[in-house]
Amino acid sequence: MEKCIKLANHQDCTGCGACVDACPKNCISFKKEGLHDYPIIADSCVKCGKCMSVCPILNKENRDMVSMQRYYCAWNENMTDRLTSTSGGAGSAMATWANINGYYVCGAGFDNRWYLRHVITNDKEALEAFKGSKYLKSDTLGIFRKVKELIASGNRILFTGTPCQCDAMEHYLTDKEKGNLITLSIICHGVNSPVVWGDYVNYLEKTNGSKLVKYNFRSKSKGWRHDRGGGGKLRVFSEFSNGKKSDVPSWRNLFHCWFGFHYILRPSCFHCPYRKKERTTDIVIGDFWGLNKVLPSLETKAGASVVITTSDKGEQFLHSCENLQLIQVDASATEKVLKGFVEKRAPEGIQKEIEVNSRFECEYLKSSFDEMAKKYAPETYLERILASLRSRLHI
Numbered sequence: 001m002e003k004c005i006k007l008a009n010h011q012d013c014t015g016c017g018a019c020v021d022a023c024p025k026n027c028i029s030f031k032k033e034g035l036h037d038y039p040i041i042a043d044s045c046v047k048c049g050k051c052m053s054v055c056p057i058l059n060k061e062n063r064d065m066v067s068m069q070r071y072y073c074a075w076n077e078n079m080t081d082r083l084t085s086t087s088g089g090a091g092s093a094m095a096t097w098a099n100i101n102g103y104y105v106c107g108a109g110f111d112n113r114w115y116l117r118h119v120i121t122n123d124k125e126a127l128e129a130f131k132g133s134k135y136l137k138s139d140t141l142g143i144f145r146k147v148k149e150l151i152a153s154g155n156r157i158l159f160t161g162t163p164c165q166c167d168a169m170e171h172y173l174t175d176k177e178k179g180n181l182i183t184l185s186i187i188c189h190g191v192n193s194p195v196v197w198g199d200y201v202n203y204l205e206k207t208n209g210s211k212l213v214k215y216n217f218r219s220k221s222k223g224w225r226h227d228r229g230g231g232g233k234l235r236v237f238s239e240f241s242n243g244k245k246s247d248v249p250s251w252r253n254l255f256h257c258w259f260g261f262h263y264i265l266r267p268s269c270f271h272c273p274y275r276k277k278e279r280t281t282d283i284v285i286g287d288f289w290g291l292n293k294v295l296p297s298l299e300t301k302a303g304a305s306v307v308i309t310t311s312d313k314g315e316q317f318l319h320s321c322e323n324l325q326l327i328q329v330d331a332s333a334t335e336k337v338l339k340g341f342v343e344k345r346a347p348e349g350i351q352k353e354i355e356v357n358s359r360f361e362c363e364y365l366k367s368s369f370d371e372m373a374k375k376y377a378p379e380t381y382l383e384r385i386l387a388s389l390r391s392r393l394h395i
Contacts, residue, residue: 003047003048003049004047005041005045005047005049005051005052006052007019007039007041007051007052007055007058008055008057008058010033010038010267011267011268011271012057012268012271013038013039013057013268014056014057014162014164014165014168014266014268015030015036015037015038015137015191015266015268016056016140016164016165016167016168017030017039017139017140017141017143017144017168018054018055018056018140018144018168018169018171018172019039019051019052019054019055020039020051020141021054021141021142021143021144021145021172022050022051022053022054022144022172023045023050023051024046024048024050025044025045025046025048027041027042027044027045027046028040028041028042028045028051029042030141032195034361034365035193035195035196035264035361035364035365036137036193036195036266036267037194039051053171054144054168054171054172055168055171056164056167056168056170056171057268057273059171060273068309068310068311068312068315069277069278069279069308069309069310069331070308070309070315070328070331071306071307071308071328071329071330071331071334071335072306072307072308072309072318072326072327072328072329073088073288073291073294073295073298073304073305073306073307073326073327073329074088074090074093074285074304074305074306074307074324074325074326074327075088075089075090075300075302075303075304075305075324075325076088076089076090076092076093076323076324076325077093077323077324077325078092078093078096078323079302081093081096081131082302082303083220083302083303084131084132085131085132085303086131086132086133086217086218086287086303087224087285087286087287087288087303087304087305088288088300088302088303088304088305089131089303089305090285090305090307090324091130091131091160091184091186091285091305092127092130092131093321093323093324094158094184094283094317094318094321094324095107095127095130095158095160096124096127096323097320097321097322097323097324098156098158098182099122099124099127100124101320102122102155102156103122103155103156103157103158103182104120104121104122104150104155104156104157104158105120105121105122105127105130105157105158105160106118106119106120106121106143106147106157106158106159106160106161107119107127107129107130107159107160107161108130108134108138108160108161109126109129109130110129110134110215114197114198114201114212114215115139115194115198116134116136116137116138116139116194116197117138117139117140118138118139118140118143118161118165119143120143120146120147120150120157130160132216132217132218133186133217133218134217135189135191135192135217135255135256135259136191136192136193136194136197137191137192137193137194137266138161138165138191139194140161140165140168144168144169144172147159147169147172147173147181148172148173148177151173151177151180151181152177154180155180156180156181156182157180157181157182158182158184159181159182159183159184160184160185160186161183161184161185161186162185162186162188162191163185163186163188163272163274163279163281163284164268164272164274165185166183166184166185166281167274167280167281169181169183170183170280170281182282182283182313182314182317183281183282183283184281184282184283184284184285185274185279185281185283185284185285186284186285186286187284187285187286187287187306187338187339187340187341188272188274188275188340189339189340190259190262190265190266190269190270190272191265191266191269192255192258192259192264192265192266193264193265193266196255196258196264196364197255199369200254200255200369202369203254203369203370203373204238204240205240208240208242208244209242210240210241210242210244211240211241212238212239212240213239213240213241214237214238214239215236215237215238215239216236216237216238217236217256218234218235218236219235219236219237219247220235220302220303221235221237221247222235223301223302224300224301224302224303224304233249234249234250234256235247235248235249235250236248236249236250236253236255236256251378251379251384252378252379253378254373254376254377254378257376257377257378257379258360258376261356262353262356262357263356263357263360263376264357264360264361265357267354267357270350270353270354270357271350272343275340275341275342275343276342276343277335277341277342279308279310280310281310281314282309282310282311282313282314282317283307283308283309283310283314283317283318284306284307284308284309284310285305285306285307285308286305286306286338286340286341287304287305287306287339288300288304288305288306288334288338289337289338289339290336290337290338290339291304291306291337293333293336293337294329294330294333294334294337295327295329298327306329306334306338307326360376
C-alpha cells in the first residue's frame with residue numbers, strides 16, 4: 001500500500017527544514033506563503049516517508065525522557081566576550097571551549113546581506129557571528145546533512161539553536177550518531193518573520209541613507225541589569241556606514257515593538273510544545289532574569305546566564321568548560337523567575353494574539369512597509385507615561 005505523505009500543517013510547522021534535508025530525491029523545498037515559509041512536496045516524490053520520520057512535530061512521542069535537570073548561574077570569564085554577548089556569555093564560552101577541543105560548532109549568524117542562516121565551522125574567528133540574540137527564524141536548509149556527514153567522518157558537533165531546531169537535529173540523527181552531538185538550545189520567546197526583517201533592514205537603510213553595518217538586538221550600553229527590579233532594560237543598537245548610530249530602549253525600536261506585540265511571530269510559536277519545564281536538549285541557556293531573587297548578593301551588571309543541563313553528556317560537557325564560572329542554584333526558585341521558560345499565558349489570551357497576528361499579516365501583505373511603520377509605530381514617551389498612569393489608576 002502506497003504511503004500517504006503529509007507534513008505538519010502551517011499552524012504547527014516550525015520551519016526547521018529537516019524534511020528537506022531528509023528527502024533522498026530532493027523533492028521538498030521551502031516556499032514563502034504570507035510572512036513565513038513552509039515546505040512543499042514536488043510531484044516527483046517517491047513516498048519513501050523519510051521526511052515524515054524526521055519531523056519533530058509528527059514524532060512528538062519519540063522524544064527521550066528527561067532523566068535529570070540541574071540549574072546554574074553562569075558567566076564567561078572573558079569580560080570582552082561577556083559584554084558583547086546577550087547575557088552572561090555562557091554560549092560563547094561553550095562554543096570557544098568546544099572549538100579549542102576539536103569540536104565543530106554550529107549556530108546562527110548573519111551574512112553580509114543581513115540574512116540569518118545556520119552555519120557550521122571549526123574556525124575560531126567565525127564564532128563571533130554566533131554571539132547575541134537574533135529574534136527571527138534562521139535558515140537551516142542543508143545543515144542537517146552537513147552535521148550527519150561530519151559525524152560520519154568521526155567529528156564531534158556542538159549544535160546551538162532554538163528548541164525546535166535542536167529537536168529536529170536529534171530526530172534527524174541515529175542514536176549512534178547522537179553520541180557525537182551536544183545540543184545547546186536557547187530559552188526561546190518565539191521567532192519572527194525573515195520577510196519582515198528583510199523589509200525592515202531596507203527601511204532602515206533608506207531612512208538613514210546608508211548601509212547597515214551593525215545591529216544589536218540586545219545592547220548592553222546601559223548595563224545588563226541596572227534597574228532596581230532586576231529585570232534589565234533592553235536596548236537596541238544600530239550603526240550605518242555613514243557613521244549614523246542609534247541606541248534606543250527596545251520599546252522605541254520598530255522591529256522589537258512588533259515582536260513584543262507578537263505581530264510577526266511564526267504561527268507555531270503561539271502553541272510551542274517546548275515551552276515547558278522538561279527540556280530534552282543536552283543543555284539549555286538563557287538570560288537569568290530575576291536572578292536577584294535567587295542570588296541577591298551577586299553583582300551581574302555585565303550579564304548573567306542561566307544554564308540547565310538535562311543529560312549526563314550535557315553535564316560533563318558544561319563542567320569541562322574551563323572559561324565558564326558556574327554557581328549551582330535551586331531549581332524551584334529559578335523556574336519561578338525565568339521568563340519564557342514555561343508557557344504561563346491563558347489559552348484565551350493566546351487565541352486573541354493569534355487573531356491579531358493574522359490580521360497584521362493580511363494588512364502587511366496589502367500595504368507598503370512605510371504605511372505599516374507609520375500605522376504601527378512604537379509608543380512615544382508621552383504615550384508610554386499616560387498608558388502607565390492609566391494602568392496604575394485602573395482606567
